[in-house]
Structure formats: C-alpha cells, structure tokens
Amino acid sequence: MDSITQAVLGATLQGAMLGRWQGRKALLYGAALGTLPDLDVVIRYSDAVAAMTYHRGFSHSIFVLSALAVLLTLLIRRWRPNPDYSTQRLFIALWLVLVTHPLLDSFTSYGTQLFWPLQTPPIAWSSVFIIDPLYTLPLLLAVLAGLAFGLKDRTPRLPLAALALSSLYLAFSLGGKFMAEQRVADVLEREGIRPQAVFSSPTPFNTLLWRVVVLEGEDYHEALVSWFDQAPPVLERIPRGTDLARGLRDSPQHLRLAWFTHGILRYDRIDQALVVTDLRLGMTGFHPFRFILAEHRDGRWQPLAQARRWPTDRGDAERLKLLWQRVWQQDQAVPLASWAGLLRQ
Structure with a gap:
C-alpha cells in the first residue's frame, strides 16, 4: 500500500496499544515504525527487474520483522523503561506495527515475500488497489482525532473502531x-x-x-x-x-x-x-x-x-x-x- 496508509495503520495500532501511556507520541512512533519496511527502496539494485522483484523482500519478511520487534523491545526496556506497561505489551505493540505492514501489502497485486529467506513465491492476494481511500479514511480520522484531542489516560475506543472498520473493509474486498x-x-x-x-x-x-x-x-x-x-x-x-x-x-x-x-x-x-x-x-x-x-x-x-x-x-x-x-x-x-x-x- 501507499506510504500514507502504512503510516496511519502503524500510528493507529500503536495508539490503540500504548496511547494511554505514550499519548500523542504513540502516533508518531507508530507512523515511523509502520513505514520502516519500505526503506528498502533506497537500495540500488543491478537492473529494473531486480529493483522490482527484490523490493518487498527481506525487509517485509515476518521472520526479520519479528526479530526486529524483539531487538527493539530489549533496547527500549534497557534505555527507555516505562513501568506503566509490561514488556509483553510493548513487544506485541511493536510486533503488530511492523508485521501488519507486509500483511497489508499482501492484499495488493504487487507480491510480498512474507517468508523470506524461504524461496516461496511472493504472496499477492490482490483484493485491494495499492491506493484505496476507503481503507485509509477510518485510520486517518482516528490519527487526526488522536493528535487533536490526545490519547493519554483514555480508553482507545476510536483507534480500535478504526481498526475494526478497516479490517471489515479488507474482508469485503476478499468477498468481491x-x-x-x-x-x-x-x-x-x-x-x-x-x-x-x-x-x-x-x-x-x-x-x-x-x-x-x-x-x-x-x-x-x-x-x-x-x-x-x-x-x-x-x-x-x-x-x-x-x-x-x-x-x-x-x-x-x-x-x-x-x-x-x-x-x-x-x-x-x-x-x-x-x-x-x-x-x-x-x-x-x-x-x-x-x-x-x-x-x-x-x-x-x-x-x-x-x-x-x-x-x-x-x-x-x-x-x-x-x-x-x-x-x-x-x-x-x-x-x-x-x-x-x-x-x-
């Protein structure tokens, strides 16, 4: 999906999981982390076919991203500990923000190598276009509301509702x-x-x-x-x-x-x-x-x-x-x- 959608998905997930403690910062952290897998676009490949077919490769692997979630959890607990939420909650939040990026990409037609380094063909469920405003809109509204009104000490009803709506839309796309x-x-x-x-x-x-x-x-x-x-x-x-x-x-x-x-x-x-x-x-x-x-x-x-x-x-x-x-x-x-x-x- 496009970078804006990936950013608001990551922001909404982290807002739902950690917003009551991190406040608006949860949205910023989630947006940055949610777009991280696409940084492989800065790599220079040998030719045009390689540039296409190696994109959404190692950086979109659920194995690589799960290991990264573990590493980030350990580093954050070591250097920026917060006693208000558990290590388990922190790991689940980071893991969800990272792994949902390639999972969402798999709903498009491009092809995502979820199981890299295994040489399985890329996954392309192709049920949503690479830009789909109806999927993005609930997430975007939840992020804008969180930035405007804050998330600290609040039950994350709006982020959870936005995630539910966007997930239902994906289910509708599979039905189509x-x-x-x-x-x-x-x-x-x-x-x-x-x-x-x-x-x-x-x-x-x-x-x-x-x-x-x-x-x-x-x-x-x-x-x-x-x-x-x-x-x-x-x-x-x-x-x-x-x-x-x-x-x-x-x-x-x-x-x-x-x-x-x-x-x-x-x-x-x-x-x-x-x-x-x-x-x-x-x-x-x-x-x-x-x-x-x-x-x-x-x-x-x-x-x-x-x-x-x-x-x-x-x-x-x-x-x-x-x-x-x-x-x-x-x-x-x-x-x-x-x-x-x-x-x-």
Whole structure:
C-alpha cells in the first residue's frame, strides 16, 4: 500500500496499544515504525527487474520483522523503561506495527515475500488497489482525532473502531474477489475454456469493479465484473505473444520475473525491443511494470545483461470516469481490447 496508509495503520495500532501511556507520541512512533519496511527502496539494485522483484523482500519478511520487534523491545526496556506497561505489551505493540505492514501489502497485486529467506513465491492476494481511500479514511480520522484531542489516560475506543472498520473493509474486498472469479468461472465452464491461470484484482481506487485475467495458451482473456452486474461477464480475447518468450530462454531476468508474477506476463515486439509486461498491476493497457529484456540483433533475440524499464502511460481521468460508470452500468462499453493494443506502441 501507499506510504500514507502504512503510516496511519502503524500510528493507529500503536495508539490503540500504548496511547494511554505514550499519548500523542504513540502516533508518531507508530507512523515511523509502520513505514520502516519500505526503506528498502533506497537500495540500488543491478537492473529494473531486480529493483522490482527484490523490493518487498527481506525487509517485509515476518521472520526479520519479528526479530526486529524483539531487538527493539530489549533496547527500549534497557534505555527507555516505562513501568506503566509490561514488556509483553510493548513487544506485541511493536510486533503488530511492523508485521501488519507486509500483511497489508499482501492484499495488493504487487507480491510480498512474507517468508523470506524461504524461496516461496511472493504472496499477492490482490483484493485491494495499492491506493484505496476507503481503507485509509477510518485510520486517518482516528490519527487526526488522536493528535487533536490526545490519547493519554483514555480508553482507545476510536483507534480500535478504526481498526475494526478497516479490517471489515479488507474482508469485503476478499468477498468481491471471490464474487468476480466465480462469475468468470461460470462463463469459462459454459464456453469450455480451460485456463492455465486466473488472476483478479480491483480496478483503480475501489473494490466494486473487478478486472479478471484468464491465461489460455497463446492468448489471454480479460473481463470486468461489478457487484451490480445482472448478466454474465463478457470475455475479451487478447494475444499474449508467448512465442516471443522463446527468445528469453537464457534470460535470468525473465526467469525471476516469471517466478515473481506467477507467469501473468505478456510479450510484445516494439521495433527491435522485446518488452515483457506484468499484467497484474495497473489497468488494462496501462501497466506500470514493463521491461525490455532482449533486443533483436543479427537476426535473433539477444537477452540484455541488464533489463530496462519501458516507459508507461498510467491512463487519465477520462478512463477512470469510464470505469466508474461501468461500476453501475453493465452496458457501459469499456474498450479493453483497444486499451490492451496500446501496449504494442
């Protein structure tokens, strides 16, 4: 999730656990600690694929963060002891603030390596967009109220209520994901399509309209599904360019990218560049993570030693408005195939 959301989540948690003793400082400590795992962005990696796939790695590991919580508890008890609350409460507060950061990240589409250093694929439950105001708002209001009115000697009713509301919203998002995938599964069964993989995620800034991607051989299908739809979803078939993947057999970047994304990739030749797109993130045709992994030279594809980012368009307000209209009106046309064609430019 975005840094503001992670900060207010950490602040709300520490305010709920330690605010009655630490007062407003609990909000500041929690906000700082809640954003700590994202400091791995300052590390310089070898190329663009490494920068993407090693982010949310060791700094988001529940093992590393649990050890850090233990260390911080010991240091605070040694240098800044407070007899008003127990060591156990301090540890639980610090552990929750740290560990909820990667857990929340796991609800997005990016991919979080919760169990690093184990080589398990990244976890991406993909039930919330990377920025979702409805999740953030209760937490933000609780933090602002705590800063305005204080927390010392108070029962943390508002922080606890905000945490309950935001957690219920996450549960609602999982329900939306199940709904969208089930409706698409019914269509796949009716049309006799046997998918290699199915990936679903909410469209930008909401959990009402869902985008479902279905891989099938050399093509993939995309569909939009809203909570308010009455008719079955319509699948649009789009070429995936999998024949180009043969030119990447010797590319370690492609191997790692396929592992990180669970293979939800698309391949395009643009001039002399072989561009690989992570289809999970962003919106159809507007995907933030695209990489040049090979160039066509001397009659064949030559994998690059260092992958480079391909410039991307993030869309515009008109397209967001169209998606918002599609939430409520199933007959609102959204040109998914046309948008997907923009990736060849």
